[in-house]
Amino acid sequence: MITEKAPGKLYIAGEYAVLEQDCPAILVAVNQFVRVSITKSKTSTGLIHSKQYSQDSIHWVRQGLKMVIDNRDNPFEYILSAISFTERFCIEQNIKMNVYDLHVNSDLDSADGKKYGLGSSAAVTVATVKAILRFYGVKFTNELVYKLSAISHYSVQGNGSAGDIAASVYGGWLAYQTFDKKWLEDELEKKSLSEVVNEAWPGLKIELLTPPEGMKLMIGWSQKPASTSRLVDETNANKAALNDEYQAFLTKSRECVLKMVDGFENNDIPAIQKQIRVNRKLLQHFAKINQIAIEIPRLSKLINIAEDFGGASKTSGAGNGDCGIVITDKNTNVEALENKWRENGILPLNFRVHQITYSR
Structure with missing residues (x-):
């Protein structure tokens, strides 16, 4: 069994502005985690399971006469997106795909299932990306995990800065500036995923900070x-x-x-x-x-x-x-x-x- 974990995060400053280019925020990773365990399936059927995420309610919006489900608060959407993009990356490295069971366990909710606001969707995305890369034997850096996780998360959420992804990948205190979303969308349309994650992303800045003594x-x-x-x-x-x-x-x-x-x-x-x-x-x-x-x-x-x-x-x-x-x-x-x-x-x-x- 392979187990990977990713910490939750808190924003310290710069909220809302961080959605825009050249607007920094400060975040911190906290010692509460999402853990993703992965094992090769014994059958031709794979399983994705989480105790915490089984009772999620569904939100929906009205668009004209249509009822449209809003799945952005459903952690399974982020898990599935992380699997999809990470496997796409692995396929581009000519790795043979397998069937596996994925078990998710989270500290990022209270005992009665309420979210603390520690970025559980980002943490589960990061932990899933890391677990799948390790399952397929792919050597990875923090930068690769960040980029695959940011793409996976953004494809579900459609907004956000991916600052919570950065905190879950790099840990500690960090200053963060988001990347150019339009550039990323354009690149993903015309290039392979491997090419996109190996490029420098315009606007992206991640700087680790050392807190003052006594703070x-x-x-x-x-x-x-x-x-x-x-x-x-x-x-x-x-x-x-x-x-x-x-x-x-x-x-x-x-x-x-x-x-x-x-x-x-x-x-x-x-x-x-x-x-x-x-x-x-x-x-x-x-x-x-x-x-x-x-x-x-x-x-x-x-x-x-x-x-x-x-x-x-x-x-x-x-x-x-x-x-x-x-x-x-x-x-x-x-x-x-x-x-x-x-x-x-x-x-x-x-x-x-x-x-x-x-x-x-």
Whole structure:
């Protein structure tokens, strides 16, 4: 049996802006994992199985008179896409295909099946790509896994930055800028998959960051799951109408995140904390002009409590639920902060940053 794992992620700063070219975000990988095990099937029939994913509900939208199923929150869609593209890559290397059983096990949901917002679709994509490459004996680098996973994920989701893919592949703290989606779509139409993954992708930047000594990341869970893909749909629909304000948001977000990266490079916790607060204000304004709920009341409560204890706090990811993050230093009374969270229906998640120290 071959088992591969991929960590979940949290966005620290740069959400929504990261969907565009030249707009960085900062993410972190956390020590909660999706594990994919693969074994050669004993029969001519293969199996894909997961305890966590058996009870998923289905979302749908109305397009004219048609009812269209929205499968973007269904993890099996990402698993199937990862299998399809990874096998296509293997076939191009003249590898003979086999039948196998795939078993998926995830830490990225709560005990009652609610999503924490740790990027489970990205992690399951990455773990599946790695497991299949290893099953077929293909030597792989982080870059190959990232590119196959990004293509697989994007083909299902149709939006997003693939920053969560990068965090699941590279681990640790990282600064990330997305690739040119139109370029990738065009390349995939006219070139082999092997050629596309061996090219330099315009716009893509992945930089590992070293956190300042004494800096601590705290995570609070609102206990309300959210759907990133549908929130991104809503904001994408408003881009043209909000052109000037949207461009201003991108410019300010980029400036904020680059200052935060400087904070990492200069070992400066107060500088990072200052930009966390700046980014929160930018996202609040972005939510207002798009008429979407990013910072729901429970997340506002989470943030305000953290600020009362001297931490710098904001929503993480698309918002409207899921998690909030806090950047603290050694002077923060973490235990008292967490107790106050619990009193207000916010669950502290005691996850740690997951470092990946190797690349095949």
